[in-house]
Amino acid sequence: MVRNCCEDVISYQFFVQAADKGSPPNTQDVPVDVYVSHSNRQKREEVVDDEEQQSDTDTPGSRRRRQAEDNDGSEKKKMVGPPKCVAPVEESTIELSETAPLGTVVFQVQTETMDTEPMQYSLMDTPGLSLNAPEVLEVNSTGAVIKKRFFDYQDAPNKVTVVVVAKTSNAFATSCVFYIKVIDENNNAPQFETRMYSITLPEDFYETSADTNRHVITVFSGKMKNFASDKDAGANRQIKFFCDLACLAFRKQRNFFVLYLINSLTYAMSEEASKGYFDIDANSGRVYVKRSLDRETRDTYMLAIRAFDRGRIPLFDTSVINVTIIDLNDNSPVFAEKETKFEVNEAVPVGTVVLSLQVSDKDLPPNNYVFYYIQNSTAFQNDSSTAGNEDSKFNVNQSTGDVYVHGQLDRERATRYELNIVATDGKFSASKTVKVIITDDNDNPPQCSQNPKLIKIPEDTPVSTPIFDYSSNVVDVDAGIFSTITFSLVVPDGADPPPFHIGPDSGILEVSETLDREAEDKYELWIRATDGGGLSCTIKLTIKLLDVNDNAPRFLGHSEAAVVGTYNINQLITKVRAVDEDLKENKTVQYRLIDSANARFGIDTGSGMISLARLLDQSQEQYILKVQAYDQGSPRLSSTTEITIRVGSSKDKPPKFEKTVYQVFVSEAAEIKSEVLAVQALASDESEKFPISYSIVNGNDKKLFSINSTNGSIFLEEELDFERVRSYELDVYAIAERFSEATL
Numbered sequence: 001m002v003r004n005c006c007e008d009v010i011s012y013q014f015f016v017q018a019a020d021k022g023s024p025p026n027t028q029d030v031p032v033d034v035y036v037s038h039s040n041r042q043k044r045e046e047v048v049d050d051e052e053q054q055s056d057t058d059t060p061g062s063r064r065r066r067q068a069e070d071n072d073g074s075e076k077k078k079m080v081g082p083p084k085c086v087a088p089v090e091e092s093t094i095e096l097s098e099t100a101p102l103g104t105v106v107f108q109v110q111t112e113t114m115d116t117e118p119m120q121y122s123l124m125d126t127p128g129l130s131l132n133a134p135e136v137l138e139v140n141s142t143g144a145v146i147k148k149r150f151f152d153y154q155d156a157p158n159k160v161t162v163v164v165v166a167k168t169s170n171a172f173a174t175s176c177v178f179y180i181k182v183i184d185e186n187n188n189a190p191q192f193e194t195r196m197y198s199i200t201l202p203e204d205f206y207e208t209s210a211d212t213n214r215h216v217i218t219v220f221s222g223k224m225k226n227f228a229s230d231k232d233a234g235a236n237r238q239i240k241f242f243c244d245l246a247c248l249a250f251r252k253q254r255n256f257f258v259l260y261l262i263n264s265l266t267y268a269m270s271e272e273a274s275k276g277y278f279d280i281d282a283n284s285g286r287v288y289v290k291r292s293l294d295r296e297t298r299d300t301y302m303l304a305i306r307a308f309d310r311g312r313i314p315l316f317d318t319s320v321i322n323v324t325i326i327d328l329n330d331n332s333p334v335f336a337e338k339e340t341k342f343e344v345n346e347a348v349p350v351g352t353v354v355l356s357l358q359v360s361d362k363d364l365p366p367n368n369y370v371f372y373y374i375q376n377s378t379a380f381q382n383d384s385s386t387a388g389n390e391d392s393k394f395n396v397n398q399s400t401g402d403v404y405v406h407g408q409l410d411r412e413r414a415t416r417y418e419l420n421i422v423a424t425d426g427k428f429s430a431s432k433t434v435k436v437i438i439t440d441d442n443d444n445p446p447q448c449s450q451n452p453k454l455i456k457i458p459e460d461t462p463v464s465t466p467i468f469d470y471s472s473n474v475v476d477v478d479a480g481i482f483s484t485i486t487f488s489l490v491v492p493d494g495a496d497p498p499p500f501h502i503g504p505d506s507g508i509l510e511v512s513e514t515l516d517r518e519a520e521d522k523y524e525l526w527i528r529a530t531d532g533g534g535l536s537c538t539i540k541l542t543i544k545l546l547d548v549n550d551n552a553p554r555f556l557g558h559s560e561a562a563v564v565g566t567y568n569i570n571q572l573i574t575k576v577r578a579v580d581e582d583l584k585e586n587k588t589v590q591y592r593l594i595d596s597a598n599a600r601f602g603i604d605t606g607s608g609m610i611s612l613a614r615l616l617d618q619s620q621e622q623y624i625l626k627v628q629a630y631d632q633g634s635p636r637l638s639s640t641t642e643i644t645i646r647v648g649s650s651k652d653k654p655p656k657f658e659k660t661v662y663q664v665f666v667s668e669a670a671e672i673k674s675e676v677l678a679v680q681a682l683a684s685d686e687s688e689k690f691p692i693s694y695s696i697v698n699g700n701d702k703k704l705f706s707i708n709s710t711n712g713s714i715f716l717e718e719e720l721d722f723e724r725v726r727s728y729e730l731d732v733y734a735i736a737e738r739f740s741e742a743t744l
Contacts, residue, residue, distance in 0.1 A: 081113075081114055081172065082113075082168070082172035082173060082174050083111040083112060083113035083115070083119060083166045083167075083168055083172060083173070083174045084111060084112045084113070084174060085109070085110075085111055085166070085174060085175075085176035086110040086111060086112055087107075087108070087109065087110040087176075088107060088109070088176060088177075088178035090177070091177075091178075091179070092178040092179065093159065093178070093179045093180075093181050094106060094107050094178060094179070094180050094181070095180075095181045095183050096147070096180050096181070096182055096183060097182075097183045097185055098150075098151065098152050098153045098182050098183060098184060098185050098187070099185040099187055100147055101147075102147055102148060102149070102150065103146060103147065103148075104146065104147045105144045105145065105146055106137065106145045106146065106147055106162075106180060107144075107145045107162075107178060107180075108142070108143060108144050108145075109121060109139065109143035109144070109145065109164045109166065109176050110143065111143065111166045111174070111176070113166075113168050113172070115168035115169055115170060115172065117168065117169030117170075118141065118169070119143065119166050119167070119168060120141075120166070120167045120168075120169075121139045121140070121141065121142075121143045121164055121165065121166055121167075122139065122164070122165045122167070123137060123138070123139055123145075123162070123163065123164060123165070124163035124164075124165050124175065126161050126162075126163065131151060131155050131156040131160050133160060133161065133162045133163070135149065136148060136149045136151045136160075137162065139164055143164070143166070145162060145164065151182070152182075152187075153182045153183070153184035153185070155182075156180075156182045159179040159180065159181050160179065160180040160181075160182065161177070161179055162177070162178055162179065162180055163175050163176070163177050164176040164177075164178075185311075186309060186311025186312060186313060186314070186315055187315075188309075188315070189309070189315035189316060189317050190308070190309055190315065190316060190317045191317050192305075192317050192318075192319035194319065195318075195319055195320065196319065196320045196321075196322055197319065197320070197321045197322065198321075198322045198324065199321065199322075199323055199324070200323075200324045200325075200326050201289070201293065201323060201324070201325055201326065202325075202326045202328055203293045203294060203295040203325050203326065203327065203328050203330065204292075204293075204328055204330070205289055205293060206289045206290075206291060206292045206293060207292060209289070276290065277289060277290050277291055277293060277301065278290055278301065278303060278323075287303070287321065293325055294325075294330075295325040295326070295327050295328070295364075296330075296331060296362040296363070298325070299324065299325045299327075300322065300323065300324050300325065301321075301322075301323040301325075302320050302321070302322055302323075303320065303321040303322075303323065304318065304319075304320050305318070305319055305320070305321065327363050327364040327367055328363070328367065329363055329367035329425060329426070329427050329428070330363065331361055331362040331363045331367075331368075331428065332361070332425070332428030332429065332430055333359045333360070333361045333368075333370050333423040333424065333425055333428065333429065333430045334359065334360050334361070334430055335357065335358070335359055335423065335430055335431075335432040336358040336359070336360070337358075337432070338432060338433065339432065339433045339434075339435070340355065340432065340433075340434050340435070341434075341435040341436075341437065342354070342355060342434075342435075342436065342437070343436075343437045343438075343439045344405070344409065344436055344437070344438060344439065345409075345438075345439045345440075345441055346409040346410055346411040346438050346439065346440065346441050346443065347409075347441035347443065348405055348409065349405070350405050350406065350407065350408060351404055351405065352404060352405045353402045353403070353404045354394075354403055354404060354405060354436070355402070355403040355434065356400070356401060356402050356403075357372065357396070357401035357402070357403065357421065357423070357432070358401075359372075359401060359423045359430070361425055363425070367425060368425060369425060369426075370401070370423045370424065370425050371398040371399060371423070371424060372396045372397070372398055372399075372401045372421060372422065372423050373396065373398065373421070373422055374394065374395065374396055374419050374420070374421055374422075375420045375421070375422050375431070376420040377394070377417060377418060377419040377420060378417070378418045379393070379414040379416075379417050380414060380415060380416045380417070380418070381413065381414055381415055392406045392407050393405065393406060393407045393408075393409060393414075393417065394406055394407075394417060394419055394436065396421055401423065403419070403421070403434065409438055410438075411438040411439065411440050411441070411478075411479065412444065412477045412478075414438060415437070415438055416435060416436060416437050416438060417435070417436040417438070418433060418434070418435050418436075419433070419434040419435075419436065420432075420433055420434075421433075421434055439479075440478050440479040440480055440482055440483075441478075441482070442478055442482040442531065442532070442533025442534075442535060443478070444476060444477045444478050444482075444535075445476070445531065445535035445536065445537055446474050446475065446476040446485055446529045446530070446531050446535065446536060446537045447474065447475045447476065447477075447537060448473060448474050448529055448537035448538060448539040449473040449474070449539060450539075452540060452542065453468070453473070453539065453540065453541045453542065454542045454543075454544065455467055455468055455541065455542070455543045455544070456543075456544045456545075456546050457511075457515075457543065457544075457545060457546060458545070458546045458548050459515045459516060459517035459518075459521075459545040459546060459547065459548055459550070460515070460548045460550065461511050461515060462511065463510075463511050463512060463513065463514065464510050464511065464512075465510060465511050466508045466509065466510050467500075467509050467510065467511060467543070468508070468509040468541065469506075469507060469508050469509075470487055470502060470507035470508070470509060470527055470529070470539070470541075471485065471487070471506065471507030471508075472507075473539060474507070474529040474537070474539075476531050478531065478533075480532075481532035481533070482531055482532050482533045483531065483532070484531065484532040485507065485529050485530065485531055486504050486505065486529070486530045486531075487502045487503065487504055487505075487506075487507040487527060487528070487529055487530075488502065488504060488527070488528050488530070489501075489502055489525060489526070489527060489528075490525075490526035490527070490528050490538060498523050498525055499511065499512050499513030499514070499515060499523075500512055500523070500525060500543070502527060507529070509525075509527070509541070515545055516545075517545035517546070517547050517548075517583075518550075518551060518581045518582075520545070521544065521545050522542065522543065522544050522545065523542070523543040523545075524540065524541070524542050524543075525540070525541045525542075525543065526538050526539075526540055526541075527539050527541055547582050547583035547584065547586055548582075548586070549582055549586040549631065549633025549634065549635070549636075549637060550582065551580055551581045551582045551586070551637065552580070552631070552637035552638055552639045553578035553579065553580045553589045553629035553630065553631055553637070553638065553639050554578055554579055554580070554581075554639060555576060555577070555578045555627075555629060555639060555641040556577050556578065556579060556697050556698035556699075556731060568612070569612055569613065569614070569615070570611050570612065570613075571611060571612045572609055572610070572611050573601065573610045573611060573612055573645060574609075574610050574643065574645070575607065575608055575609045575610065576591060576603070576608040576610065576627050576629075576641065576643060577608055577697075577698050577731060578591070578608070578629030578639065578641075579698060579699075579701075580631045580637075581701070582631065582633060585631070585632040585633055586631055586632070586633035587631065588631060588632040589608075589629050589630070589631055590605045590606060590629070590630055590631075590632070591603050591604070591605055591606075591607075591608040591627055591628065591629050592605060592627075592628050592630075593610075593625055593626065593627055593628075594626040594627070594628050594640060595624070595625055595626035596613070596625060597623040597624070597625055597645075598614075599613055599614060600612070600613055600614040600615075600616060600623065601613055601623070601625055601645070603627065608627075608629070610625065610627075610643065610645075616647055618647070620647060621646060621647055622644055622645060622646045622647060623644075623645040623647075624642055624643070624644050624645075625642065625643045625644075625645060626640055626641075626642055626643075627640065627641055627642070627643055628640045629641075655681040655682060655683045655692050655734050655735075656681060656682055657679060657680070657681045657682075657734060658679075658680055658681075658682065659679075662677055662679055664676060664677045666716070666720065667720075668719075668720040668721060668722040669720075670716055670720060671716070672716055672717060672718065672719065673715055673716065673717070674715065674716050675713050675714070675715055675716075676705065676714045676715060676716055677713075677714045678711065678712055678713045678714070679694065679707075679712040679714070679732050679734075680711075680712050681694070681712070681734030692734050692735065693709045693710065693734070693735050694707050694708070694709050694710070694711075694712040694732060694733070694734055694735075695707060695709060695732070695733050695735070696714075696730050696731065696732055697731045697732070697733050698729075698730065698731030699728060699729045699730040699731055700728075700730055702718065703717060703718070704716070704717055704718045704720070704728065705717060705728070705730060707732065712732070712734070714730070714732075
């Protein structure tokens with residue numbers, strides 16, 4: 001017990017301990033000061049007596065105070081009681097905004113006391129409550145309770161108990177208790193858990209989900225619980241979602257679909273966004289797929305959401321739902337072109353890539369992996385269908401779509417192909433027509449007719465006359481320049497060019513020089529046909545000249561004869577011979593006497609034998625006859641010669657051959673200058689004194705033979721050719737000075 005300066009006041013000081021029932025228990029001590037004031041002295045003294053009886057239990061401090069009071073009996077003491085709280089009244093509640101600035105006077109404590117000294121004020125701790133007042137408030141010497149630290153409504157959601165102790169100078173005290181109700185202000189904006197939420201959806205989500213399962217995210221329940229929250233209370237805590245002008249502009253620029261709330265806890269979309277792909281339930285906050293999705297049209301959506309509270313000045317937070325659309329195989333491969341036409345040379349090697357197909361598939365891997373194959377192909381020869389791709393002339397790489405040559409091409413077999421190529425991704429397919437034109441390569445030489453060609457033309461055919469069209473006898477199955485044929489004559493080295501010319505482009509053979517069958521009756525020509533690529537063939541052409549009557553008969557042999565000794569009518573005197581180098585009727589020669597010496601001589605028209613027709617005049621030594629030889633051609637051609645007939649005595653006799661006709665066989669391989677035959681004429685008695693000479697007078701036009709004029713040996717001078725001429729007939733004359741005789 002402590003005695004105060006005033007006799008009517010007694011104070012008590014002690015500690016109160018609070019202990020829990022834990023093991024070991026936790027405790028906390030708090031000091032307690034109790035002030036007791038009595039107006040009745042007797043009661044006070046009774047209390048003092050009671051206290052003195054317990055002096056043995058007093059503390060040294062209490063005894064010293066009591067002794068000091070007893071020793072101060074001389075000082076007049078005033079009767080002062082404890083102060084009294086005037087304001088606040090008991091259980092008063094004061095409202096304080098949580099955003100009130102520091103230094104704000106929360107409340108002015110007012111007290112009444114008989115003490116003239118200034119009152120001392122202090123705040124009493126309120127441990128265990130949500131907020132300890134001395135930590136956030138202070139009281140000054142005038143009793144003003146002042147805010148010294150910021151605190152939130154969330155720190156004291158109910159009331160803050162404030163105990164102000166008012167103490168007089170003589171230690172009388174009282175406590176003034178009041179309550180502070182913290183007023184929530186909208187100072188906490190809603191907060192999303194994260195700035196961006198990400199979800200994935202298959203693009204067939206709308207079609208494969210039931211109407212009740214088409215929501216893709218829930219704002220306030222399910223796995224996205226506490227999607228957004230606000231620490232404030234009341235209207236400040238109520239959240240709505242909205243999209244401000246900046247957000248709307250963001251949507252407009254990027255074509256994003258934006259969700260926003262137009263009422264507290266009510267969800268909606270703007271009129272523009274409602275035409276899109278997503279919607280939100282007005283009550284549950286579930287975001288729904290509104291219509292079919294298509295990843296190929298759009299693969300991501302950013303749904304920007306802004307959460308507003310309902311404070312006087314609303315605060316907000318913004319987040320984005322990032323929706324990624326998962327690809328499905330819902331698109332068919334597409335060829336860049338439905339039909340392609342190109343050319344390929346028939347000589348390209350097998351394996352050559354001739355076309356790379358271009359296919360697009362809007363899906364993503366592996367849904368856009370495409371493989372290729374050839375289907376229903378047709379080969380054409382010109383405009384006629386021949387066969388398809390059964391012989392595998394073309395194939396396609398299943399992975400890359402490269403079309404390549406799989407078998408050797410032959411334009412002469414097929415001039416074009418139509419390939420129906422299919423591209424498939426395993427679910428969908430597309431087809432494309434590929435037309436391949438096979439271009440020509442010079443892989444075929446010209447084909448010349450191998451049938452022997454024999455042409456017969458008159459030997460008087462004029463120069464530049466066409467005699468043969470060679471172009472119809474040559475075929476080249478190639479095309480274009482490779483089928484263009486150029487013609488030429490093949491002339492062996494050192495040989496004279498034939499009297500013919502062939503047009504290099506037309507292939508028409510013409511006479512280029514005057515022909516003469518008697519000089520050359522047959523020509524063998526080799527004509528070459530060359531195509532535009534340099535390949536060629538040759539054909540043999542034989543030209544035989546037909547005879548025309550262009551040669552008059554030509555007399556051969558001597559121009560004299562003799563009549564000696566006795567003579568008779570019709571006696572053969574001599575024989576004339578004329579040859580015609582023409583053929584057949586043009587070659588047939590007949591004779592007649594133009595001057596017969598007054599009909600004393602006659603001639604056989606066929607053989608040319610001259611005979612005596614009348615007796616001769618012995619006094620006339622010679623007669624001159626004019627003989628005409630003519631052929632049977634049309635027109636007839638003729639020539640004349642004169643024959644001198646000498647008249648001699650009976651003693652004069654001409655030489656005679658041993659044989660009338662000589663015949664010999666000679667090989668065509670006989671060597672030049674070899675002896676073929678020897679003829680011999682014997683002289684008469686009277687003519688032995690005259691030397692005999694020999695000569696070939698007929699049948700040796702080509703000078704193939706020669707004769708020794710002294711002994712009658714005949715020699716070969718040129719090579720013989722059995723295939724050209726199989727026999728020769730020569731007339732040989734033996735002459736003894738004045739007389740002669742011929743033999744065949």
